[in-house]
Amino acid sequence: MRKTEALEKLTDRDKKHLWHPLTQHKVSPDMLGIARAEGALIFDEDGKDYVDGIASWYTCMYGHCNPYILKKVSEQMQRLDQVVFSGFTHEPAVKLSEELIKILPENQEKLFFSDNGSTATEVGIKMALQYHHNQGEKRNVLLAFEEGFHGDTFGAMSVSGLSVYNGPFADFFIEVERIPVPTETNIHQILTFLERRLEHNNIAGFIYEPLVQGAAAMKMHDVDGLDKILGLLKEHGILLIADEVMTGFGKTGKYFASDYLDTQPDIMCLSKALTAGLVPMGLTTCTQEVYMAFYSDDVAKGLFHGHTYTANPLACAAALAALELLQTEEIQTGIQNTIQWHQKFDEEIKHHPKVASTRQLGVIYALDLNIKMERYGNLRNQLFKHFMDQGVFLRPLGETIYILAPFITTKEQMERIYGAIKSALELV
Template identity: 40%
Template sequence: MSGILDIDKRHIWHPFTQHASERDQVVVTRAKGASLLDEQGNEILDLISSWWTCIHGHAHPALVKTLSEQAARLEHVMFAGFTHPPAAQLSQALAAVLPGDLNRVFFSDNGSTAVEVALKLAFQYHRNKGDAGRTEFFAFEGGYHGDTLGAMSLGRGSNFFTLFQELMCTVHTVPYAETWEGDNAIAAREEDALKTFADALDAHGGKAAALIIEPLMQGASGFRFSRPEFVRQISQMARDAGLLVIYDEVATGFGRTGTLFACERVDFVPDIICLSKALTAGMLPMAVTVAREDVYEAFLSDSFDTALAHGHTFTANPLACAVACKSLELFEQDKALEKVAHIGERNAAQLARLMAHDKVKHPRAMGCVLAFELAGTQGSYKTGAGELLRDWYLKNGLNIRPIGPTVYLLPPYCITDAELTRAYAGLFEGLEQI
């Protein structure tokens, strides 16, 4: 065993890991472009972008340069009573690329905290407007919004957090109309879901502060796609019933579904949007919760009681803000969305073969994401077949990490054609091993 692994085993508690049975962690010492390099120098293609973060690839020279220059200039300053150029520039840049008047940027550290802030904003927004009765939320079956208490409550429909039910706030979960390639029954499922949602709004809408949705694609519960019209209708129904609409674009933001933000294709401006993961292109932990002007205005008064009493020590860290600004610039310079479109075309070209495969169910492609279920396999986060596959892929130089029975690719946008060809070949070969 390597020295690092030995120390790791003695001291580290890894996330989402059962240490009594988990195999050894892979020691990664370097990364470049679409590849990770382990201690022995073996290359592993990072086909899930290190938990969906490093959109432009690992160690992108422009991001490394920006980070080191910013570190030499200003590494951190508390963000109450102080501001700094990277935060100002990033908030301006985000307001420019987000639709409508999503202009007010609140910084935090990760996807869960972005959601936690959204939840508190929605709750307090109604209070500040004189409606103290809106204390509940609506979310979707299969939704995942992070693992702090509020985010867990919203994601209770993902079944990740059943153990913690007693700690959760009141959330009504409504059906999610999921679709895939060759699905002919989606219109009927959408109609049913909309009807159930309308009934739930009738029953509980008057007590609800907000609806939260991962637009177009639920991530952690298995890359479950939905159609833009469905998301738009659900969103409008919630707004008409007086709820705020929160889009959790922690996973879908920054090009994943083909446009910079999924809400562009939905053609709906949410009241609040949560962004993280690819915000800093995988370089540093940071998140933002961006609100529309009228949400922000509801917090203004001559009393601190109506202000948002929330903040983190590393709020708007200058290093993370500078890197996030640079990452946005790279969308232009590196033609990132064209790269997503190209990956999307190549993914789509795999669909026919996947449809015909006897071990594959419900193949689907959107933006740079390719996903399918292992036919005949059920189960939650760690499923036997998925785990076997994960091991085989890793041994064969591919970081493909099924979520339960869902196998997916979500590569960095810099992945080359040759690397993608290798990924597809490995993907299918792996299926023969189970």
């Protein structure tokens, strides 16, 4: 490193070459330099610590640099780092399949690896479309919820309903129709619409974030209503694709949000907390029935989708360690503690005159301010700065403030988050 580079701050060096996600650099030019992380804390290059109130986009649920996960990945790194997964297999991938199947919904049988959440949903979409194609049935439409978000690759964008992310590309999408999320007041109307719509018999699959729509500002919907929708669609041979990239691995209080439902998905999409935030990996799981639609003497009926780092042994080792931790008494106690802390905080805050509504499921907590603001507007940015000044990393989604902290967050750290939110209410 040149001497001048060593003296410059990361924030300044960053501006020379880097282009950041979800960023308009002309209005938000400065990136905070993060030097290290440990547990529920991240530390900037000046040594200031911040409670990671969103587990770095819901990934580091067992804490940053978890020593057990680091140990397991380090051991794997010295045996096998990377190998092509087409034509080869290895112990970490096989072991992960065996262990994950034990906690997945009981109808899940097969695992297909990819690189991240977007590719996991991309694979799920392709499975649904090709499933019907392989059986000689033309079903070219996908069904999705309004305001859903499923990733940034083209298939994933197609089924996502947030134009702030996808607007420039809409003319290039696959065909998707949307329905509102179910509530007690609209479920009858949704079912009536679907019964008429299903007469056309051209819907291949329904992709949905079960119970919580993350990017839609942690919007939560009705369990019974979703079950009724899933049951009706399954009766008509429509594949159910549960996008549990955000909700999976304990965040809702159960291993998967699908565990709250009677009707189980045909396909599941997993990532984020899968590898505890250490390395990227995605997984798409499916039933034996879905798999058998691709099992043929005809090579063309195979699922011809692949990534260079498919089932990377290091990522599999991280996922195995994370899965082991998830099932420990310590982590399950942490989840239950967080739920109780959220519920107590909710009782304190929900009647505040600046709070329009609150909601909570598992370790996910969200409140809406009674003022409308742009998702990336000035007021939202002022809130973000306030939280960082308080030593708390939260990313408001417009007027929605949400918490999704690591399972190992202490009560004192969580109180720091709550305190920052309470003081923010005096700013708006």
